Amino acid sequence: MKLLCFFLLFSAATLAQNPPGAQIITFSRNDTAHCRVIVASGKPMLETSYGGISVAVSMPENKGNGEFSVYVSIYQVGDGTAHVVPKDFSAVFSDPAHTRFPFFDKGAEAKSYPPAQGPTPGMSAETNQMDTSIMRGGPARSPAAGLSPSETLKGDNVPGNTGQAPPAAVPAAIPVFLEHAKVKQGSKAAGLVYFRKPRGSKVEVHPTDMLDEIDIPVNGITFRF
Numbered sequence: 001m002k003l004l005c006f007f008l009l010f011s012a013a014t015l016a017q018n019p020p021g022a023q024i025i026t027f028s029r030n031d032t033a034h035c036r037v038i039v040a041s042g043k044p045m046l047e048t049s050y051g052g053i054s055v056a057v058s059m060p061e062n063k064g065n066g067e068f069s070v071y072v073s074i075y076q077v078g079d080g081t082a083h084v085v086p087k088d089f090s091a092v093f094s095d096p097a098h099t100r101f102p103f104f105d106k107g108a109e110a111k112s113y114p115p116a117q118g119p120t121p122g123m124s125a126e127t128n129q130m131d132t133s134i135m136r137g138g139p140a141r142s143p144a145a146g147l148s149p150s151e152t153l154k155g156d157n158v159p160g161n162t163g164q165a166p167p168a169a170v171p172a173a174i175p176v177f178l179e180h181a182k183v184k185q186g187s188k189a190a191g192l193v194y195f196r197k198p199r200g201s202k203v204e205v206h207p208t209d210m211l212d213e214i215d216i217p218v219n220g221i222t223f224r225f
Contacts, residue, residue, distance in 0.1 A: 025050045026224040045073070046225050052078020052185075055223040060091070060211045066197040067104060068211055072178050073190040074218060082183040082218050091195040092213040099203045101211070104196035107177035 027035050027046050038047045038056060047056035058071040068091065076082040086103055093099045178191035195211070197203055216223040 023220055024222045024224055040073070045071070048223050048225070049077065050223070051219070051221055052076065052080060053082050053218055053221070053223075055216050055218060057214055057216065057225050060195075060214070062205070062207060062209060063194075064205075064207050066205045067106075068101065068195045069106070070193050070195070070211075070214060071191070072193050072216060073188055074178075074183060074216070075188040076183040076185050079185055080219075081185075082189075084178065084181040084183060084189045084218065086178050086180065086193055088217050089193055089195075090215050091211045092215075093197070093203060093205070094210055094212045095203050097203070098212065099197065099201060101195040101197050104194040105177075106175075106192070106194035107179065110175065110177070 025034065025048055027048050029035060029037070034050050035046070035048050038045050040056070040058075043058060045056040045058050047054055049055075054073075054075040054077055056073045056075075060068045060070045062068055070091075072089075074082055074084050087105070089103045091101045093101055176191040178189060178193050181189040183189050195214075197205060214225045216225070
């Protein structure tokens with residue numbers, strides 16, 4: 001499983017052989033001109049830069065119900081505009097048939113749910129930084145987010161016997177899903193992307209199964225991880 005090897009072993013990969021003329025850029029640690037491993041919020045991400053666009057993905061998380069989630073960041077480094085269309089994203093499962101899992105609009109599904117009671121893991125909508133507790137490796141906090149929900153006020157911030165009201169509760173972080181966007185130079189689009197097994201597919205997804213590939217097409221170029 002290529003993604004698992006990249007993230008857990010950081011082994012060197014050979015540059016994939018793409019069809020002649022195909023606009024597919026495949027991540028390879030040997031391709032140091034375009035590819036590198038970065039760390040965001042303490043978690044490794046694979047990043048490929050090409051044609052003025054940088055795309056980074058985290059290790060997928062198996063949700064245990066035929067779905068996988070992955071955190072994706074897309075930067076427009078050069079001139080022009082990056083057209084981000086998540087519905088065009090897809091992933092290849094690790095079964096012998098290499099079943100392709102299409103994009104699943106988890107954001108639309110989440111909007112149909114009643115408001116959650118209590119903290120929800122995800123990404124801070126205010127800071128646009130990921131709460132990496134949704135990924136493997138345990139809880140984490142965003143430095144720019146101020147006090148995390150698990151922290152308490154200390155020192156001068158503790159209300160004394162002055163009659164002032166207790167501090168307001170820190171709003172719970174909510175998941176931020178990557179949406180259709182036009183990203184101009186110097187800006188980015190980032191968020192969670194979900195893939196779900198095709199409707200009617202009989203492929204079995206076990207808790208330890210992982211994706212083999214993730215395709216992120218942007219402006220006619222497919223960034224493959």
